[in-house]
Amino acid sequence: MNENELRDLLTRVSGRDLSKATLNDDLVETLDLDSLTALRMLAAVEKYGGVRFPDDQLDHYRTLGQIIDFVKKENKS
């Protein structure tokens, strides 16, 4: 999953415009998300990226960069 695919996916799930979000922006704060939407975004990444975020560290994946790095790392291993 590359950056553009991730942006498209998260835009569909959240219904928000991610075009201006940088790789380091905190998505919850930048996009004004509630906690359920933030979790639904991660759930969508799990489904389409074939990964599983650790349940006790869900708070750690709040930027596009963090999510991309995680997906890359998981797919390598």
Next chain:
Amino acid sequence: MKTREINCLLEFLAHASHCYGENTALQHANDAGRDISFSELQLQAHLGAACLTRLDPVEGKPVLLLMEACPEWAASFFAILAAGKIAVPLVIDMPVEEIAGLAAHAGIETAILGQHARHLTPALKGCRTLYPADLFKGDLRQHNTRVAADDTAVLAFTSGSTRQPRAVELTHANLMSNLNGLRSVRQAGPNDVFLSVLPPAHLFELTVGLLAPLSCGATIVYAGTHMPNRILDYMRDFEITHTLAVPALVESLYLEVLFQLSEAEIIDPSRGRQQVAETARRIQYELSQDTLEKIRLGTRSRFGFSLHTLVVGGAAIENAYSQVLKAIGINLELGYGLTEASPIVSIGLAADCPNESVGKPLPNIDVRIDEGGEILVKGRSVMKRYFKDPSSTHDVLHDGWLRTGDRGKLDSQGFLFIEGRIKEAMVTRSGETIYPDEVECYYAHPMLAESCVAALRGEDGNDVPTLFAIPASDDISDEQLDEVFKGLKRNAPNRYKVPQMIRLNQALPRTATGKVRRRLVAESLEQRNSVLDGHSRRSRGTRDE
């Protein structure tokens, strides 16, 4: 299982073990090797008690339970009680310094930590720390604990403020009385399976999500996640029948209904999310039985056909959700409670309750409304006292009646309605109770002359904690103030991230002793808004969540 005569949690556990023996009591959704039967739960409680007694034989001491929701949480809880000690459960997502403050306030010398709470060890300097692996090994030395019904079983903190920590002392009899009251109106059975998604350190989950299923031989499955996709998977895979939920979980199920409606081309998702009231209306008046059956089958294939009851506690929820969920075969159980009442006061199926009611009081609880409109509660489930706080205890307990701090009414049929809050505690959409003084310390800034946090009523009836800020100078623009707010919010612990800020241009109203009159700030704004827009009670301001 008869629990009517039982008023001690240890006797309760022994009885459950006797009745349901090898049935599975507790399971972890993601780790099949951690199943615990009723007999094993009883055994582990006594192994743990023997260990705790070896380390410190003095009974009546508080033991901190700092663990994620899992089978070992329940075993540790009963071990503490079986050692004649007092369980002090805390949620593990609190800041380290707050846990340190609360542990000091409670006089904690021993703490039991879960694997996800290891990072909190620095909060427990000078304390003996144990892990489940330490607790449940060794010999089962006979220990002669004598626990009386009126002994304190649990210290439940309702405020995490390090300046004003507040803990409720609940006895064995308090908790058992609430459980017995609940069981007299609701019964599950050994074939039922409860999914636990909330922390058992919250009284609602402890009583309704742990003790109630154990009392009737049901199995509890710990989800161990907040991820909505996994929670729905577990509902299907473990054939869950009951779940205690906060509104976010109800919303997850609602989104599944919307997905099916969109698949059936009844709604167009590109036009935005359909509001729940509109969905309820269409289900009631527009959709055929065939279509409804398709929607029901579609949603049920996602989260299974077993789930029939969602118990929503701790937070208000829009009534239309119950109509939507009813259409797919799920009953919404509503209720009202507070930690000081162990915690359930009233309960009712949404379908049987008048709009906006929170059900009827449990049969063993008396409820009355005083002349000021405040809900008063009396019964054996009412707390013993606030821990080390006779002044606060005196403020809320009079002749056995507990002042709840909530305003309400009872109708002629005995249904209870909550109309607002008298005290300053805020109950958020996620069901958490937060006190303004816990939050305000995170929102101090040189660009703010003064500020306070108070609750505005959200559209769903829950409190929306709101920062009321007065800039240090009129020259500070709204944009600058917004940046200050966002920065403060970013640095605040998750629990204290205030969703919105409102700029005020006049000094905060204060009492003669200088205390900010927070409710007056919120009420005057709500009144002004209701005049401005006629019907909406939603405040205007910077909404940031």
